[in-house]
Amino acid sequence: MGRVLCSLPQLQFAKTLNESMAPKQWGWYEDPNRAARIETCQPGQRNWTGYVCYNGAAATTQIFSTASIPALCCGSVNGARYTSLAHSSSRSADADCKQDNQHLCTMVEMMTVWDQSTYKGYDWGWFGDGTKLIKMVHRCDPGIVQFPGYRCWYGRLVTQDIASQVQQRAFCCQTSSAYLVRATLPVALFCLIFSIFMHL
Structure with missing residues (x-):
């Protein structure tokens, strides 16, 4: 109950707090079919098929469920x-x-x-x-x-x-x-x- 997979709003908030300390690698977040990473992007930007920019603060992409990537964990309200x-x-x-x-x-x-x-x-x-x-x-x-x-x-x-x-x-x-x-x-x-x- 301590931490959960981050939501996109939480990743956006993390970027605004301290971008230099925010993780830059792709990782699992609350959507089980996609990966996310914190990065500056333009809404509507399409770097490749499946790439989506969220509010200019995080990107998501489609990913195989068997992919070996870290989890992006955030605090939770309990x-x-x-x-x-x-x-x-x-x-x-x-x-x-x-x-x-x-x-x-x-x-x-x-x-x-x-x-x-x-x-x-x-x-x-x-x-x-x-x-x-x-x-x-x-x-x-x-x-x-x-x-x-x-x-x-x-x-x-x-x-x-x-x-x-x-x-x-x-x-x-x-x-x-x-x-x-x-x-x-x-x-x-x-x-x-x-x-x-x-x-x-």
Whole structure:
């Protein structure tokens, strides 16, 4: 569970971080029928049949499944599902989570996800607070505000207020019976109080 075969967006991100340290050889990535390598290329460029340039940052090519090449491994998000689809609202993100009997992760759950994950990817995502986005980072300083709406939590999670239209993926956590009790308790208490009030 520590690392997985890289996706093309992860290879692109690796190139932007430090191109001089990025691997230049062909290797296996998440597509089992293709190999990839980090290189500067032009979208639409065709060096040979099967060659595809991804966003100017990585190239892929068809390859035999028996080829002996290294694996390109990246960190992974563990303890939550980071959705493949991007969403423009918290409601849409939560609906995606609920399709798999999950919910948008709470701040407490995101702490656990951070502990279990090897990928602290600087990727924003929806979570339980529908007015903010969250991302995992290796380290941040709670005393520093980098921009309006920015906040560092516990030195490892960063949130930002949503000030405009966004399209972001979401962090979905497994729904347990304990979560269902917490989620329905306020409604149950309201119903109980309302019922008592009606009988007075």
